[in-house]
Amino acid sequence: xxxxxxxxxxxxxxxxxxxxxxxxxxxxxxxxxxxxxxxxxxxxxxxxxxxxxxxxxxxxxxxxxxxxxxxxxxxxxxxxxxxxxxxxxxxxxxxxxxxxxxxxxxxxxxxxxxxxxxxxxxxxxxxxxxxxxxxxxxxxxxxxxxxxxxxxxxxxxxxxxxxxxxxxxxxxxxxxxxxxxxxxxxxxxxxxxxxxxxxxxxxxxxxxxxxxxxxxxxxxxxxxxxxxxxxxxxxxxxxxxxxxxxxxxxxxxxxxxxxxxxxxxxxxxxxxxxxxxxxxxxxxxxxxxxxxxxxxxxxxxxxxxxxxxxxxxxxxxxxxxxxxxxxxxxxxxxxxxxxxxxxx
Amino acid sequence: xxxxxxxxxxxxxxxxxxxxxxxxxxxxxxxxxxxxxxxxxxxxxxxxxxxxxxxxxxxxxxxxxxxxxxxxxxxxxxxxxxxxxxxxxxxxxxxxxxxxxxxxxxxxxxxxxxxxxxxxxxxxxxxxxxxxxxxxxxxxxxxxxxxxxxxxxxxxxxxxxxxxxxxxxxxxxxxxxxxxxxxxxxxxxxxxxxxxxxxxxxxxxxxxxxxxxxxxxxxxxxxxxxxxxxxxxxxxxxxxxxxxxxxxxxxxxxxxxxxxxxxxxxxxxxxxxxxxxxxxxxxxxxxxxxxxxxxxxxxxxxxxxxxxxxxxxxxxxxxxxxxxxxxxxxxxxxxxxxxxxxxxxxxxxxxxxxxxxxxxxxxxxxxxxxxxxxxxxxxxxxxxxxxx
Numbered sequence: 001x002x003x004x005x006x007x008x009x010x011x012x013x014x015x016x017x018x019x020x021x022x023x024x025x026x027x028x029x030x031x032x033x034x035x036x037x038x039x040x041x042x043x044x045x046x047x048x049x050x051x052x053x054x055x056x057x058x059x060x061x062x063x064x065x066x067x068x069x070x071x072x073x074x075x076x077x078x079x080x081x082x083x084x085x086x087x088x089x090x091x092x093x094x095x096x097x098x099x100x101x102x103x104x105x106x107x108x109x110x111x112x113x114x115x116x117x118x119x120x121x122x123x124x125x126x127x128x129x130x131x132x133x134x135x136x137x138x139x140x141x142x143x144x145x146x147x148x149x150x151x152x153x154x155x156x157x158x159x160x161x162x163x164x165x166x167x168x169x170x171x172x173x174x175x176x177x178x179x180x181x182x183x184x185x186x187x188x189x190x191x192x193x194x195x196x197x198x199x200x201x202x203x204x205x206x207x208x209x210x211x212x213x214x215x216x217x218x219x220x221x222x223x224x225x226x227x228x229x230x231x232x233x234x235x236x237x238x239x240x241x242x243x244x245x246x247x248x249x250x251x252x253x254x255x256x257x258x259x260x261x262x263x264x265x266x267x268x269x270x271x272x273x274x275x276x277x278x279x280x281x282x283x284x285x286x287x288x289x290x291x292x293x294x295x296x297x298x299x300x301x302x303x304x305x306x307x308x309x310x311x312x313x314x315x316x317x318x319x320x321x322x323x324x325x326x327x328x329x330x331x332x333x334x335x336x337x338x339x340x341x342x343x344x
Numbered sequence: 345x346x347x348x349x350x351x352x353x354x355x356x357x358x359x360x361x362x363x364x365x366x367x368x369x370x371x372x373x374x375x376x377x378x379x380x381x382x383x384x385x386x387x388x389x390x391x392x393x394x395x396x397x398x399x400x401x402x403x404x405x406x407x408x409x410x411x412x413x414x415x416x417x418x419x420x421x422x423x424x425x426x427x428x429x430x431x432x433x434x435x436x437x438x439x440x441x442x443x444x445x446x447x448x449x450x451x452x453x454x455x456x457x458x459x460x461x462x463x464x465x466x467x468x469x470x471x472x473x474x475x476x477x478x479x480x481x482x483x484x485x486x487x488x489x490x491x492x493x494x495x496x497x498x499x500x501x502x503x504x505x506x507x508x509x510x511x512x513x514x515x516x517x518x519x520x521x522x523x524x525x526x527x528x529x530x531x532x533x534x535x536x537x538x539x540x541x542x543x544x545x546x547x548x549x550x551x552x553x554x555x556x557x558x559x560x561x562x563x564x565x566x567x568x569x570x571x572x573x574x575x576x577x578x579x580x581x582x583x584x585x586x587x588x589x590x591x592x593x594x595x596x597x598x599x600x601x602x603x604x605x606x607x608x609x610x611x612x613x614x615x616x617x618x619x620x621x622x623x624x625x626x627x628x629x630x631x632x633x634x635x636x637x638x639x640x641x642x643x644x645x646x647x648x649x650x651x652x653x654x655x656x657x658x659x660x661x662x663x664x665x666x667x668x669x670x671x672x673x674x675x676x677x678x679x680x681x682x683x684x685x686x687x688x689x690x691x692x693x694x695x696x697x698x699x700x701x702x703x704x705x706x707x708x709x710x711x712x713x714x715x716x717x718x719x720x721x722x723x724x725x726x727x728x729x730x731x732x
Contacts, residue, residue, distance in 0.1 A: 036504040058532055059507050117520035121412040128437070129527045183633070189521045192499045199503060200524055202531060318496040 012284065012291060019298040023072075026305035030068040031060065033309045035319070067199045069206055070265070071304040074198065075272060077213040077262045079300025080220055081255040082273030083280075083292065087227050088251050089161045095274035096259040098161065099147050099252065100168025101140045105263040106194065107171040108139025110178045113190045130205075132193065133264045140260025143167050144253065151248055157234065160248070195321030196267040198308055209265050216258035217297060223250070227289045270323055271330025272307075276300045278337045303329065377433075377441050378402060379423055387564065390575070391549035394540040395556045397564070404444075406559050408538050412520050419518055420538045424559055432512045432535050440535040442513070444562035450506060450514040452498055452525075455541055457483060458699035459554040462570050463563050471509050473498040479693035501525055506534070513537050513560070545632055546615040547704030548575060554702060577705035578619075584719045585621030585712055592650040592715045594622040595642075595675060597634070599667065604642045605634040613654075616704075620711035622651075639669065649674040651714055652681045659732045679731075682714050686729040696727045 032043050036059050042051040046060035081096035089098070097103065112135035116124055124131050146167055151160045179187055201209060220227075226247050229237040234244055262269070280295035281287055307325040387397035398405045403423045410419040423435075424442045432442045450471035451457065457480045460466045466482060475487050475494030486492040493509060495501035503525075506514070511534060516526055518538035526536050537560065541553040551574050558567030594617055597606045607613035608631025609624075617624045625645055626635060637645075646652075652675035657663040663670050663681070675681050687695035700707050706726040713720035714728065 034504045035502055036508040055507055055510050059504055062532065063503060063507070113521050116522070117412055119414070121520060122415060124522070125413065127522075129522060129524065131522050132524075185519055186521060188499050189519070189523070192497075195500070197500075197524075200528070314502075319502065 015283065016294065016298070019295070019302065022302050023298055023305075026302050026309070027068050027072065030071060030305045030309050031064045033312050034059065034064055035312060035314060062203065063199060066201055066203050066206055067308065068305065070198045070201045070209070071308045072301040073209055073213045074262045074266050074269060075276075075300040075302070075304025076217060076297045077258040077300075078269060078273040079276035079296045079303075080217055080293070081259045082275075083277040083289075083296050084220060084227070084251050084255040085273075086277050087230055087289070088248065088255075089157055090231070090233075091161065092278065093274065094161070095271075096255060097168065097268070097270070097273070099164035099256060100143050100166075100171055101256045101259045102263045102268045103168040103171035103175070104139040104141075104143030105136035105260055106139065106268060107175055108135035108137070108142075109193055110175045110190055111135065111139075113186050113193075114178050114182060116186070129200075133205075136264030137260055139171070140256065140263065143171065144256040144260065147252055147256070148249060151252060152245065157248065160252075193267050194323070196269045196323040196326075198266055198304075198322055201265050205265070209261060212261040213258055216254050219250075219254050221293060223247075223254075224289045224293060227251075227293075231287055231289075266322075268323065269304075269326055271326045271334075272300060272303055275330045275333045275337070276303060279333070282337065282340075377423070377425075377435060379435070379439070387555060387568075389552060389555065391546060392541075392544055392552040392555075393549065394543060395553065397555060397559055399564075404559050404562075404564070406556060408518065408540060408556075411540065411543055419540070420536075422535075422537070422560070424562075426562065434530050434533055434535050437530065442535065442560055444560060446512045446560045448509070448511045450495065450501075450509060450511045452495075452501065453515060453517045453539060453542075454478065454698045455539065455550075455553075455701045456515055456557060458702035459557050461699075462554065462702060463558055463561060463566060465561050465563075468512075470511055471495050471506065471514075473501050476691045477693050479687060479689055479695040479698050484689075484693075499525070503528055507532055510534075515539060515557070517542060541701065545610055545612055547612065547619075547707060548578060550612070550701050551575075551704050574702070574705060578708060581705050581708045581712060582619045585619075585716065588621045588716060588719075591621055591623040593648075593674075594624050594715070595646040595649045595652040595673065596624075596654045598654065598656045599639060599642075602639065603636045604639060605636055606642075608633055608635050616707060616711055619708055620715060622711065622715055625649075643669060643672050647672060647674055650678065650680060651675050653684075653711065653714065653728065655681050655683045655731065657681075657731060658683060658685065663731065680714075681731045682728045683731060684728055686725050686727050700727050 031047065032040055038056050038059065042053065042056050043060050045051040046057045047065070050057055078096050082094070085094035085096060085098050086092060109132055112124065112131055127134055147160065147164055150163050154160055179190065182190070226242060229240050229242050230247065238244060276299050277292065277296050280292045280299055284291050284295055286292065307322060307329055311320045311322050311325040313319070381400035381402035384399040384401060387399065389396060394409050394411070396407045396409070403425045406422040406424065407418045408420040410417060418438070421439050422442055423440070424444050426444055428443050430443045433440070435441055446468055448470045449468045451469050452473050457466065460469065469483065469492055471493045472478060472483060472487070473495050474497070478484055483492055487494055493505055495505050506529070513535050514529055515537045516523070516539070518540050529536050539553065541550050544550045552571055554571055555564065555567045558564055596613055597604055606626060609626045609629030610632045614624060614627060618627065629635065652673065655663065657666060660676070660679070660681070663676065670676050684694065684696040703726070709720060709723050710725055710728045713723055713725060
């Protein structure tokens with residue numbers, strides 16, 4: 001008996017070590033990949049000193065490095081958020097945007113784009129690049145508050161899920177209305193935002209994103225036991241002494257805050273949050289959050305880095321938006337999971 | 345719920361620290377560059393309202409005016425020196441130092457190719473966007489030979505390739521919205537020359553922006569002469585229609601997904617109509633942009649119009665096949681429909697969006713010839729052509 005558990009533990013540890021190794025490889029690979037002609041030697045020296053070429057230094061240190069860091073943070077955050085949603089609602093198709101938080105962020109940005117040419121211009125200009133971030137966070141927070149108000153009154157989790165999706169649809173239709181009034185340039189500016197971009201977070205802004213994401217992930221790790229008991233069903237969790245309403249509120253808030261923040265900095269990124277928890281469960285053959293949570297974090301970062309590397313491949317002079325790549329990876333992955341696995 | 349409150353406070357702290365960080369945002373380090381000097385005189389700008397050029401003993405100052413804020417702060421200020429370390433730089437947000445002449449340029453707007461060509465500085469272009477939609481044959485040839493780099497989407501150009509090109513400046517259209525590409529360029533230290541020529545309401549005002557870009561090459565005098573010529577040629581054409589008795593009426597724009605976008609009365613096209621001696625139903629309208637009308641209103645209001653400019657089709661058959669309702673329009677019946685496709689490339693390039701800005705006299709001549717061909721018998725169409 002002990003031997004089998006020993007073996008299981010050894011396997012898990014091996015897989016985790018492999019994952020950590022993959023993460024490092026993917027991270028370095030992402031820094032070496034790009035459209036400018038930079039040799040590996042140059043990239044390496046730019047990271048740790050200077051390559052001798054100011055332009056190479058600039059590209060590596062101020063563009064590729066923050067981009068790779070953003071990929072790690074965003075991949076982990078969205079995957080953890082997806083896991084929280086799938087556990088809370090016991091729904092394998094739930095993802096970070098299931099509560100309409102991403103749509104809320106989009107609504108904030110759409111309003112900002114729409115009002116930039118009006119009398120609000122001076123207030124908007126002061127914020128500069130952070131204007132989009134602030135607007136997105138404001139929109140996401142608004143949706144979160146709506147969800148929290150609703151969830152404090154409703155007993156049934158599924159109802160909250162449905163209402164969250166409805167809020168998301170409402171936000172999306174408001175965005176459509178705004179777009180119908182917009183001039184072509186504002187429209188293009190907004191649509192470009194919806195493509196998602198990992199390269200817009202500067203090293204100065206990175207601490208903000210990192211703080212939010214890491215705090216959220218830390219809180220999730222602390223909540224492992226709660227998450228595990230939720231998996232067994234709400235009535236069991238209740239009998240085990242869990243305050244369902246409070247747990248719901250905390251989980252929803254964590255998921256919304258990290259999803260909203262990531263979306264604010266990178267634009268909406270789809271699929272990663274839905275797919276990675278499934279992969280973690282499939283690889284480790286368990287649903288125990290003690291294993292799944294770190295697995296989700298690592299796999300999420302790795303997938304995002306891989307998607308970023310793939311998105312650098314130039315296709316007729318343009319590179320693919322990150323959203324397109326995550327969809328191209330994510331969709332077949334989901335199909336594979338649905339067909340191969342019976343029930344997760 | 346204590347935990348909920350904590351989360352809400354967390355949110356507030358996050359937003360607050362974001363705003364604080366924004367407040368602490370400082371631009372590039374200021375170097376020892378003088379921005380105060382002995383004022384000499386201001387360049388005479390007769391039509392354009394979006395920029396001004398002031399000559400100082402120590403430098404030339406180009407100011408791009410801000411059409412959106414109401415505090416009259418400029419959108420951007422450029423200090424152009426004749427000598428120095430030749431490193432164009434960002435002084436702080438909105439202020440840039442340049443050393444004339446510019447030696448390399450990324451052009452993110454089609455309007456400047458002809459300006460640069462007239463100033464004999466097209467050679468300085470090292471990067472463009474939307475390469476497949478460019479008409480200018482010289483630039484197209486250079487893209488093919490790898491001498492000019494296509495940076496892709498004008499709203500989202502390739503950052504790495506831009507930084508690698510290390511241009512002296514990037515010419516970008518200015519918008520009310522914050523532009524993440526410009527922000528990234530500024531962070532990297534590459535200065536952006538913002539252009540608002542697209543907001544000018546008359547053809548001569550737009551053409552006058554040649555003086556703006558000429559300042560960066562220390563070619564102010566040359567630009568002045570070129571513009572004087574342009575203005576004279578334009579006025580000559582305008583004079584031709586002064587004797588016209590009955591003005592012809594004009595329709596412009598086309599149906600787009602159920603809405604017909606017509607030029608507003610204060611728009612660029614309306615100014616051309618006026619100067620071409622054309623009567624336009626909306627000539628007294630106050631709008632500077634487009635008026636979106638439904639099809640039925642267009643059909644009723646323009647049933648007896650004389651000519652239609654800016655149709656999207658190439659032939660009458662194609663037009664009627666697209667929508668038989670077009671038959672109800674006056675110009676279609678009179679076979680007086682014109683499109684802007686006289687100078688195009690197969691991949692979507694159209695000179696109407698490139699050199700026309702520097703040739704307002706040709707734009708006007710095109711219109712006058714379309715309306716009153718007898719006045720322009722020695723002239724052949726430049727940018728427009730009748731449907732076949």
